[in-house]
Amino acid sequence: MDRNPFSEAEVAGRLVRVRTALAERELDAAVFASPENVFYLTGLDHWGYFAPHLLIVPIEGRPVLVTRSMEKVTIEKQVTAAEFRGHSDSETAADLAARVLAELGLSGKRIGLEYWTAGLSHGLAIALQTQADARWSDVSGLIDRMRRVKSAEEQALMRQAAQVTDAAAGAAIAAISDGASEQEVAAQCVSAMIRAGGHAPGFGPFIRPAARLGEEHTTWGDGIYRKGEPVFVELSGCISRYHAPLGRLVRIGYISDEDAAMAEVTAKAFNAVVEALRPGARARDVYAAWQAVADEAGLSHYRRHHCGYLVGAGQPPSWTGGNSVTGLRHDSDLKIETGMSFHILSWLMGTGRGDDFVSNTVLLTDAGAEVLTRTPAGPIVR
Numbered sequence: 001m002d003r004n005p006f007s008e009a010e011v012a013g014r015l016v017r018v019r020t021a022l023a024e025r026e027l028d029a030a031v032f033a034s035p036e037n038v039f040y041l042t043g044l045d046h047w048g049y050f051a052p053h054l055l056i057v058p059i060e061g062r063p064v065l066v067t068r069s070m071e072k073v074t075i076e077k078q079v080t081a082a083e084f085r086g087h088s089d090s091e092t093a094a095d096l097a098a099r100v101l102a103e104l105g106l107s108g109k110r111i112g113l114e115y116w117t118a119g120l121s122h123g124l125a126i127a128l129q130t131q132a133d134a135r136w137s138d139v140s141g142l143i144d145r146m147r148r149v150k151s152a153e154e155q156a157l158m159r160q161a162a163q164v165t166d167a168a169a170g171a172a173i174a175a176i177s178d179g180a181s182e183q184e185v186a187a188q189c190v191s192a193m194i195r196a197g198g199h200a201p202g203f204g205p206f207i208r209p210a211a212r213l214g215e216e217h218t219t220w221g222d223g224i225y226r227k228g229e230p231v232f233v234e235l236s237g238c239i240s241r242y243h244a245p246l247g248r249l250v251r252i253g254y255i256s257d258e259d260a261a262m263a264e265v266t267a268k269a270f271n272a273v274v275e276a277l278r279p280g281a282r283a284r285d286v287y288a289a290w291q292a293v294a295d296e297a298g299l300s301h302y303r304r305h306h307c308g309y310l311v312g313a314g315q316p317p318s319w320t321g322g323n324s325v326t327g328l329r330h331d332s333d334l335k336i337e338t339g340m341s342f343h344i345l346s347w348l349m350g351t352g353r354g355d356d357f358v359s360n361t362v363l364l365t366d367a368g369a370e371v372l373t374r375t376p377a378g379p380i381v382r
Contacts, residue, residue, distance in 0.1 A: 001199050004043030004078040005240035010153050011081045014041055014146070019059055021142055022112060029058040029104070030112030030139050031097065031128070033120035035315040036241075036322050037143040038065070042079045045240055046071070047200075049315050052093040052124055055082065058104055066097045094124050098131035107132075112139030118323040144322065148310055149339035154242060155363060158312065158341055162244035162361055162372035164198035164237025169246055169375045172207060172235070176250050176382045178227040182207070182220040189235065198237045202314035205235035210249070213349065227253035234359065236319050243311055243319035245343045246373040247359035251381045258354030263379040266356045269293035270346035270377075273307055273328075274362055277342070277369040283332035290346065291330070302351050305329065308344035311361060340364050341372075 018041065022030055032038055035049035042055065042065060054066040062083050065075060069086030076084060087096040101107065111134040114120060129136055150158065171192030175185040189205050206219050210230035225231055229252055236245035251259070269290045276289035290307040294300070306327030314321050326334065328342065345359040360373040 001045050001047070001240070003045065004080075005045060005157060006043040006153060008080060010151060011041065011043055015057070015063070015081065017146060018057060018143060022057070022059060022139075025112065025137065025139070026110060027059070027112045027137060027139070028109035029056060029101070029106050030142075031056050031114070032139075032143060033114050034117040034143070034322055035119050036147070036313050037114070037117075038119070039241060039313060039315065040143060040147055042082050044075060044079050046074050046078075047316070048074065049119070052119065052121070054093050054097045054128075056097060056100055056104070058106065061104065064100050064104070066093050066100060092124060092127060094127035094131065097128055101132045101134065106134065108134065110135045110137060112137050112142070114138075114140050116140035116324075147312065147321065148326070149337050150312055150341055150363070151339070154312065155339070155341075155365075157239050157242035158244050158361070158363060159372060160239040161198070161237045161242050162374070164193055164196045164239065165235065165244050165246055165361070165373050166237075166375050167196035168193035168198070168205065168235055168237055169233065169248065169373075172205065172233050173248065173250055173375075173380060173382065176225060176231050176252060178225065178252050180225050182209075182223050182225065185225070185231075186220040193237055196237065197239070199239060199241075200316070201236050201238035201243060202241075202316050202319040203236065205233070207231065207233050207235070210355075225252055230355070238319070241313045241315065243314050244361035244372050245311060245319060245359065246361065246375055247345065247357060248375065248378060248380055249355070249357055251379065253381070255379050255381050256354065259356055260354075260379055262348055262351065262354030263356040265293065265297045265299070266346040266348050266358050267377055269307075269348070270344060270358055270360070273344050273346065274369045274371065277336060277362060277364050279336060279338050279364070281336040283328045283334035283336065284330055286328045286336065287330045287332070294348065299348065299351055299353070302348065303330075304347055307346065308342045308359075308362075310340060311343040312341050336364065338364050338366060
C-alpha cells in the first residue's frame, strides 16, 4: 500500500476507455466516487477511502481528484494521471467538487455520477447536485463492467496475491489442533500473510468453529478448538488491493465417512465449474454445471444462491470489488470472458448427508481456466 501498482500506460488506456464510454452516452464529464473505481483510474492505494474521494473526469483535459487536504503527500507521490484538489475538514468534498466543476467550464453540462456506490452517501450526493449547475445522469456500473476483465498487469498482481493466500492458509491449517486457541490460529495466519509480502486485505481472515458457520461474516473469538469440531477457514491474500480468496473446512482428529463422501462430491462439483468456465458461456450455465453434480449425487433438493463470484480489486471492508456481488447464479445472463477472475465455491453444508466445502480463485486465461490458489483441497484432518 505504499505505491501505485500500475504503469502510466495502463492508467492512460483505462481513461481512454472511460472517456469513450462517456462520449457514447453524450456526457461531457463524470464524477466517480466508488473507491475501487477511483483506484482503478488513478492507482491511489491507501487507507484514506473512508472519507469521500470524488474523481472528476472530463471528456477533455486532466482529471481532478477531490478529497481531504491531508492526503496531499500520498496523492502527489502516487497519482500522476489526475490533479489533486484538497478540501479542509470545515467543508465537504461536494463543496469543493462543485467549485471545480465550474472552474472546468462544466456548468450546465451533462455530467455522469455514480448513484449506486458506498463511496457516495445520500447527503453528499444531494449536496453536490444542489451546488453544481449540471444535468446529472447515472453512470453506476460503467467502470465496474470494465473491471471485470483483468489486464496482464492485474493478472500478475492476482497471481502474487494467490501465493500470499496459500502461505496464510497453510499457516492457519497447521495451527489448528485440539486445544489450540482461536486467537493463536488467527495470529499465525495473519503473521504468515504479512511475511509472505501481503498487504492488508479487504476482509480479514474468516476463521471460526463450524458451530458459528452461519454467521457468514464473523471471524475468530476467544474460544478453544476441540477434537471432532470442524473449523471454517476462508481468507485472501492481497497485493496492491488485488485478492485471491480460498476456503477450506478443517477437521480436528478425524473425519466421518459421510463427510469424506461429501468431500468427493464437492471436489467433483468444483472441477465441473472450472471446466464450464469458457469464453462465451453464461453464468447460469456455469452454475448448472455445479448443480448437475449435486443432483447426480442425490442432492437435487439442495440449492445455492451462487457457486462463485467475480473477484479482483477490492477496498475495505470487502474483497468483492464494491458493495455488491456479481455471482455465478442460476438466473444470471452474465457472459463469461477471458480475463475474468472468480472466487469459485463448491459448498455442500447442511445437506443431511455430510458436510464439506472448498473454494479457490480461478482466472480464465487464453489457455483456459487456471486455479490460482494451490492449497491442497483435502479432506483436511489435523
